[in-house]
Amino acid sequence: MRVVMEQPLWKYGSQEGFDSFCASLTNRTKLIAVSHTDVDGIGGAKIVDAALQADAVYLMDYTEVNDVLVERLRNEAPSHIVISDLGLKRDFVEKLSTFARVLVIDHHQASEDLNAERVAFMNAQGFCATYLAYFLLHDFKDISSWEWLVACACIADVATNSVQGFMVAQFQKEGLAFSNGVKQGTFWELVTGINNALIYYAEDRMQVYRALTSDFVMPHSLVEPARLIEADIQECITRFNQGKEEINGRWYWEFVSQYRVKSTAVTMISFLNPTRTCLIVNIDGDVAHVSARCQDRHEDMNILLKKLIEGFPDADAGGHIPAAGGHFPVDRLSEFKKRLENV
Ligand SMILES: [Mn+2]
8 A cells, every 4th residue: 555655845955866876776785774773763774774675784872973983884895874863964974975875864954965976965854764764765665564663753753743644644554543742552652662672772772673573563572671761761750850950941950870761751851841941961971961852942952052062072962943962071061051051
């Protein structure tokens, strides 16, 4: 059955650039898929892998998108690299393009066009990366058994508004009714379950990647890890509510935790408090990881975080208006908080 798909409005990239990348694929292609570490990230990698048969898959955090990764990829000697759900710098993509053809499929706000002779950069806003990958690649072969994961990524990234027809069709396929903002039922349980399993296996995310099949069900081996993380998230929310500071009208809290639950926890907190800007900092050794949320979009989290870390060494931040993340050296934390008072 052919599914209804809403057409993305590409901010950067063109069908010609994408087609040219695809035309260069042969049976001698060595293709590596690189993607982010959340539900949209793993979804993008699965779609690329299912459509184009990746020889290797890398699920990477932003702190890992650096020259070390460039060298790891170079050593694998791929002919093609497909990167999804990661907002990238020109410098990084240029380095990769010296030894492979590169396709980037992303939905983060990009400040510049990365398209070049050996780089196809497909960027659209308002869609998750998994949907964009599926939109581009679903004609290659029938990978429709993965559509439920595409729908999960749309839900996870709060990007269902622009793909209503697609969502309704996916829910119908499972005998369910789609209502916007759905936060219950089988799709939602899969979104939270996969998200939590990825947090549990942060040191070995391929465990989650390999466990996920195209069956519309939470893999048995991931159920208990996901439940443990869910308990950690609930505890984090309780501690946030007890320990948060109000700084310049925003809510701020910093903590240390074994698992990376901050971004899920602050997303849940922000949906309960949509008019409040919420920031949560997780201190991990000498790195501070920050997540910022503002669900009513009265301020731009992408811009706010970039201002807060401006000029810090080994620091980066980016994302979207309602949600952004970043990292910086922990010894800059007091400066970070001082700036938060004044920005
Ligand atoms: Mn995403």
